[in-house]
Amino acid sequence: MLLEAKGIAKSYPGVKALKQVDFSIDAGEVVAVVGENGAGKSTLMKILAGAIQPNEGTLHLDGKQIEFAGPLDAQSRGICTIYQELMIVPELSVVENVFLGHLKQKNGFLDWPTMRKQAAEILDRLGLKAPLAAKAGDLSVAEQQLIEIAKSLSRNSRLLIMDEPTASLSKDEVANLFNLVRSLQKDGIAVILITHHLHEIFEICDRLIVLRDGDYVGAATTDEIDEDDLVEMMLGHKVQIDKSLHRAAVQHDQIVLEARHLTRKPELDNVSLSLHKGEVLGIAGLMGAGRTELVRALFGADPFETGEVKVNGSLAVLSSPRDALDHKIGLAPEDRKTQGLILSMPIGHNVTLPSLSDHSGTLGLNLNSETRTAAKLCEQLFVKYANLDQAVGNLSGGNQQKVVLAKLLGAGTDIYLLDEPTRGIDIGAKEAIFDLIWDLTNQGSSVIIISSVIEELIRVCDRIVCLHLGRVTQSYNRDEFDLNRIMLNAMGKSADTEAAE
Amino acid sequence: MALLKKYPYVVVLVIMAIAFGALAPSFLDAGNLANVLKQASLLGFVALGMCFVLIGGGLDLSVGSVVALSSVLIAGLSATLPPIISIHVALLAGTLIGIFNGVFVTAFRFQPIIVTISSMAIVRGIAMAYSDSRPIFGTLPDELFLLADGVIFGFPVPTLLFFLACLLSTLFLRFTALGRQIYQVGGNEEAARLAGINIARVKITTYAISGFLSSVAGLMLVARMQSGEAVRTGVGWELDAIAAAAIGGVSLMGGIGTVLGTLCGALIIGMMANAFNLLGVNPYWQRIVIGLILAIAVASYSSGNLKRVLTALRGKTLRKA
Structure with missing residues (x-):
């Protein structure tokens, strides 16, 4: 064995990032490390690359036990990592x-x-x-x-660790990269590949190991198992989702938002979808699948090349966020800290960010009406704060997210685009946001929600659309929801390929 | 202590005034104080404009050159035109330069520092070409000098005008949507854009205000010097204006700052110039001290540092930590 890791465990204060993981790779092998976000892939890679030290377990290089002093030490012994964010100095030759x-x-x-x-x-x-x-x-x-x-x-590398190397490559470039990997393989170089894409795993890799929540689930050669087995391993026997917790609003036939053939290559490739009045539509997909790009295009924040958007049945020109807001479309952006809020400003001023003109009279701003509105909205969403003049940056993540939603409520939004609204917030705040979504739809608003956690979408949505590499791969109604199938579609299995099988 | 936390610049201003008064008793004479206010108002106009640009997340280095252009335009044009026209031409020119700055920053997405360094050079060049690099002693009417030397209710006219500008600016920033949007754009441009705010409009406004107020400073200068001059006028004022704003708590990262702070910053700098003069201190020292005060101010405004400074002032050092 070129490199072998036995019983690796790593914990951070309060979190066990890895528990008893075994891994091995031989010269000339290509091995995939597979798992959901947060499964522990990065931690394992960092340990193998010498960037962090395990709490337990041993590493063996060429059969001899070894401890890396740091990433440079690992590099000098032939283990190199290529991170997703390339470490190129652009101004140098x-x-x-x-x-x-x-x-x-x-x-x-x-x-x-x-x-x-x-x-x-x-x-x-x-x-x-x-x-x-x-x-x-x-x-x-x-x-x-x-x-x-x-x-x-x-550096005479013998083991290359590649973290999602295909994330920003075109199809042809991926093919070239894989040809290169095969030729490196022939020269006896081992490659560890982290990827989310099913076809890549089965096309290029000899073996794979699966991690889930820091646990070592198992290893297999790629000809032993098929896609369904793999997803089963990744997801494990998850707790059965209690569908009764869902509160569906009255469904209307009326389509409030319709996107037809939206395209901006390479992020969006002919995406069509429609949102009904009172509906919660989920978008499932991996990072880089075009989810954020899609909602930003619908919000007029980024342009699209071809395609059209209809709001309430009539063609809408959405060339700026202002246009979208005028059509009563609101976006809670992916990153609330850098896109949703102005952290240095008071809570109240953040709440009225898109609706300030409502409080503007001939004699300037009516600060009293602004404060009253902001306080009412914060109360409605159960934002916990000491004082409306407090900087919003001092709130917890969940409360910050509620302020973002209060902003949209205050702007009189009818169509809510929520990009990862539950990321990084505690369970209580999550429940509050789900409740709000249901309240909104019961009042006749409509919601598109993005989440990396498919269980959340299954819980809250009436319909789920799966995106992969900018394309819609499948769409499910509530009675057809199936965690494994949605995961497969998010990882690239499309309705067409399923039909072909 | 609460006062120090909320208005540190006011506290510093008062302490410095008392200290200077103790060192040079003539500093606190009514006449001298009026002089301080008069001198500080000139830089004050420029600093006030800078305050708008900085809060909006920009930077304007062209202000000193605009002061110079405004001064030669008023002095030169008044030879042939009624002064009221030449003044308007100068104010319009300053505003237009600001609008140009804003357009290049927003429409072409150039770095503010590059755009305004360019216009700083270009405008200075235009002013020198127009005046042939010589002072212009115009045929200026006596009324104009009232702007510099007049006194109303015991206050020098330039100071009253500056305070009026500060008051209007405060009201504008606090009670108009556009004023609020300046903070929003400076605080987080992307969030402001996603909230439907027209970023270009807001930023161009800040640069236009800066250009306008700089040309007002030029007008005041002509009134005081009774001439316009292009080579030395306003040189280095952009840095003094930034220093005044920064001492007054305006963040160079944008989104944070007050008019009151900028006013105090300008007074602190003006007061130092005057007091050092009275005390017969070498003017080089003045630059050194301004530099030190600026460094201390900026260091203490970053919240963590401020807390440490305040704790140290209370005599509780963080030795435990």
Whole structure:
């Protein structure tokens, strides 16, 4: 075995990130590490790369037990990681990037001839045609990724850890990358691949291991199991979802929001969907599936290339958030701290952010009416605060999210676009938000909600649409909800491929 | 202590005034204090404009050049035009320069520092070309000098005008939607955009206000000097204005700041210049002290640091921690 990890455990204060995980990889193998967000994949990768130390368990390199002093130590022993966020210095040349951190020197001066020669050899092997003197920042993402790989090879890497390497690549670029991985494999280099995409796992990997909530679930070779088995392993025997907790509003036939063939490549690819009055529509998908891009396009925050949006049956031009707000569409953005709130400003001023003009008279702002409205909205949403003049940044995550929703309520929203409204908030605040969603729909509003946690969508939604790589792969009505199937669709299995089987 | 926490700049201002009064008794003479106020008002107008731009998340380095352009335009044009027209031309020119700055920052998304460094050079160049780099002693009417030397209710006219501008600015920032939006855009541009706010309109407004108030400062300067001059006028004022705003608690990151703070910041800087002069301190020291005060102010406004400073002032050091 090239690298073997036995009984690895890692805990942080209050959290067990990894419990008794075994992992091994041999030279020339490609192994996938699979699991939901928060399953412990990153922690395991960091331990293998020497970035953090395990609390328990041992690492063995070439059969000898070893402790890495740090990531540099691991690198010098041939273990390199390529992170999703590429570590390229855009202003430096290709050669300088390849030898970043270990520039070759001779007699105290940089040894350019040797570096150029070695870089040319490595890049040739990787099939990168960019000139050595080109600025790395001028290259495409795929080419930059090749430079990252070249960086590892220039350190005589024997094990490459790749964290979601295909996240920002086009189809052709992914095919190239996989060809490259196969050729590295032939040279005896081992590759660990973290990916969410089913087809990638089954196309390129020899084996896989599955983690769930920090637990080691199992390992398998890719020809032993199929997609359904894999999803079963990832999800495990989850607690049966109690569908009776759902409170459906009266369903109307009237379509309030309709998107037709929305396209902005590569994020959105011909997405069509419709939202009925009083409906809660969930969007399931992995990060990068185009969920956020979709709601932002519907809100006029980002443009789309082709397609159209109808609001209440008539074509709407949504070229700015203001247009969307005028159509009574409101967005609770993905990141409340950087997009939803102005953390330095008081709670009250945040609540009235989109509706300030309602309190504006000929003599300027009516601060009393503003404060009254803000207080009423905060009360309605059970925001816990000491004082409306308190900076919103001092509130807890759940209360901040409620302020974001109060903002939308105050703006008289009819169509709510909620992007990950439950991320990073406690269970009580989550319940409050679900209750609010049901209240809103009972009053005739409509909601589109995005969540990475499919169980939440199953709980709260009337209908779920699955997105993968910017395409709708499947759509389910409430009586058809099935955790495993939705997960499969979110990971790329589409209705067409299912029909073909 | 609560006062120090809420209005640290007021406390610093009062302490400094008392200290200077103790060191140089003539500092507290009514005549001298009026002089301080008069001098501080000039920088005050520029600092007030800067306060708008900074709160809106921008930066305006062109203000000193606008002061210079305004001064030569008023002095020069008054040779042929009625002064009231030349004054309006100068104020309009300053406002337009501000609008240009704002348009380049918003429409083309250039960095404010680059845009306004460019306009700082361009405007200074225009002012020098217009005046041939020589002072212009215009045929200015006596009424204009009232702007500089007049006294109403014991207050110098420039000071009254500055205080009036401060009052109007406070009302504008507090009681109008546009004023509120300046804080919102500066506090979090993306959140403001997603709340349907027209970012360009708000930012251009702040730069226009800055250009306008800088040309008002130019007008005041002409009234006082009875001439316009392009080479030395307003040089370095952009930094003094930023310093005044920062001492007054305006955040260079945007979204935070008050007119009252900026007013106190301008008075602190003006007071120091005057007192150091009275005390016969080498003017180099003045720059050093302004630099130190600025550094201390900015360090203490970042909330964690402020807490530490306040705790230290109370005599409770954080040795336990």
